[in-house]
Amino acid sequence: MSRIESKLAELGLTLPAPPPPGGNYLPFRVEGKTLYLPGAIPSREGKVQYAGKVGDDITLEQGYESARLCALNLLACAKLALGDLDRIDHVISVSGYVNCVPGFPDSPKVINGASDLLVALMGDDGRHVRAAVGVAGLPAHSATEVQMIVALK
Amino acid sequence: MSRIESKLAELGLTLPAPPPPGGNYLPFRVEGKTLYLPGAIPSREGKVQYAGKVGDDITLEQGYESARLCALNLLACAKLALGDLDRIDHVISVSGYVNCVPGFPDSPKVINGASDLLVALMGDDGRHVRAAVGVAGLPAHSATEVQMIVALK
Amino acid sequence: MSRIESKLAELGLTLPAPPPPGGNYLPFRVEGKTLYLPGAIPSREGKVQYAGKVGDDITLEQGYESARLCALNLLACAKLALGDLDRIDHVISVSGYVNCVPGFPDSPKVINGASDLLVALMGDDGRHVRAAVGVAGLPAHSATEVQMIVALK
Numbered sequence: 001m002s003r004i005e006s007k008l009a010e011l012g013l014t015l016p017a018p019p020p021p022g023g024n025y026l027p028f029r030v031e032g033k034t035l036y037l038p039g040a041i042p043s044r045e046g047k048v049q050y051a052g053k054v055g056d057d058i059t060l061e062q063g064y065e066s067a068r069l070c071a072l073n074l075l076a077c078a079k080l081a082l083g084d085l086d087r088i089d090h091v092i093s094v095s096g097y098v099n100c101v102p103g104f105p106d107s108p109k110v111i112n113g114a115s116d117l118l119v120a121l122m123g124d125d126g127r128h129v130r131a132a133v134g135v136a137g138l139p140a141h142s143a144t145e146v147q148m149i150v151a152l153k
Numbered sequence: 154m155s156r157i158e159s160k161l162a163e164l165g166l167t168l169p170a171p172p173p174p175g176g177n178y179l180p181f182r183v184e185g186k187t188l189y190l191p192g193a194i195p196s197r198e199g200k201v202q203y204a205g206k207v208g209d210d211i212t213l214e215q216g217y218e219s220a221r222l223c224a225l226n227l228l229a230c231a232k233l234a235l236g237d238l239d240r241i242d243h244v245i246s247v248s249g250y251v252n253c254v255p256g257f258p259d260s261p262k263v264i265n266g267a268s269d270l271l272v273a274l275m276g277d278d279g280r281h282v283r284a285a286v287g288v289a290g291l292p293a294h295s296a297t298e299v300q301m302i303v304a305l306k
Numbered sequence: 307m308s309r310i311e312s313k314l315a316e317l318g319l320t321l322p323a324p325p326p327p328g329g330n331y332l333p334f335r336v337e338g339k340t341l342y343l344p345g346a347i348p349s350r351e352g353k354v355q356y357a358g359k360v361g362d363d364i365t366l367e368q369g370y371e372s373a374r375l376c377a378l379n380l381l382a383c384a385k386l387a388l389g390d391l392d393r394i395d396h397v398i399s400v401s402g403y404v405n406c407v408p409g410f411p412d413s414p415k416v417i418n419g420a421s422d423l424l425v426a427l428m429g430d431d432g433r434h435v436r437a438a439v440g441v442a443g444l445p446a447h448s449a450t451e452v453q454m455i456v457a458l459k
Contacts, residue, residue: 023261024268025283029245031187031304034337036246039284053256092335093342097286102255102408103359104443108329115330130331131345131453133403134443137257137287147284151337176414177421178436182398184340184457189399192437206409250439255408290410290440300437 028081041142055101067113070146100134181234208254220266223299253287334387361407373419376452406440
């Protein structure tokens with residue numbers, strides 16, 4: 001078991017099955033030492049777990065959990081790409097989208113759900129640059145969508 | 154004529170003139186073997202063809218056509234950058250923005266208009282990772298905006 | 307003083323202190339000859355200077371100033387990363403997000419505030435590809451958020 005997966009187990013988490021793409025796109029592209037991942041939604045076994053708008057029917061805490069689940073799904077795509085998650089050297093960047101009510105100011109607190117998990121699993125190697133924005137709508141009413149670029153060993 | 158342009162002709166499509174940038178930005182940046190393209194809107198000869206919000210005055214089908222036209226404009230920028238589209242090795246990533254009503258859940262179906270065209274033209278080399286999100290507004294009321302990163306031979 | 311900082315002084319501008327990250331993310335990641343920067347908001351000394359929605363309580367002119375301040379904050383992050391801004395070779399790409407009323411069509415005019423400054427400071431080396439979109443909400447009610455990727459010498 002990889003270092004990252006051992007850490008997941010310590011946190012009481014398991015890697016989900018990689019989510020099937022929700023459109024005509026790939027679950028990963030490897031370019032030399034860079035792994036590009038697609039936007040992941042908070043689905044588990046094909047079902048969206050957090051649907052609705054943060055600030056309305058989804059609380060900040062649920063939004064945080066939603067972003068965390070997006071990050072788990074990204075790691076599942078990374079495992080599909082790499083076989084072994086320990087081939088990850090570090091995370092480069094995260095783009096986080098929050099399905100929110102107009103004027104919602106707390107997208108960073110929501111997307112911390114993804115960032116905190118990456119740092120909990122990889123320490124400083126999980127740290128990254130990031131943009132977090134609130135949007136009008138996301139696939140299948142998902143509360144969050146998170147995308148990631150990763151540097152490989 | 155390049156392989157990609159032959160395929161365009163087969164599909165009854167022609168490469169438009171590269172759209173003039175709608176602000177202080179470039180139509181392309183080439184970094185080693187990576188081609189960065191700007192966000193393209195669904196314009197033809199300087200006029201936006203699909204203006205409005207998907208889910209309101211723009212249907213899903215029109216949104217799909219709009220995303221397809223954005224992809225054509227991106228290919229026009231790529232031709233401007235490369236001279237010959239066959240210098241494209243494969244598409245790395247696509248970012249798709251849909252100008253939509255709040256809560257619109259079908260951004261993937263709209264942005265498939267761009268992705269399907271890239272795959273129709275290039276086969277597996279046209280496949281890519283992707284994020285598709287619904288936004289509050291786009292340049293000149295465009296229904297869609299699509300951006301792309303491409304790997305060169 | 308670096309060429310870019312001399313030019314800033316000519317324009318009557320000074321580099322602000324690098325903004326503290328507003329969440330669990332880094333102020334930069336350097337990958338070989340590429341500098342990745344996070345989304346920057348229009349803050350100065352920890353206080354957001356342009357808060358609200360462009361098209362409502364924030365005018366187009368204020369939005370432009372807001373995007374310009376975001377670009378200054380990005381340069382502050384770049385200085386933190388590089389020590390000397392003259393290690394920048396050129397700007398590759400800019401992503402601009404405008405906190406706007408639904409249907410706002412002028413995100414390019416707003417994000418020109420960032421792009422114009424980069425070009426004023428660096429000439430052709432400041433030019434970049436770009437996406438500019440209008441979003442539902444931004445961190446701490448910021449009027450704009452701007453992210454940037456830079457090529458190093």
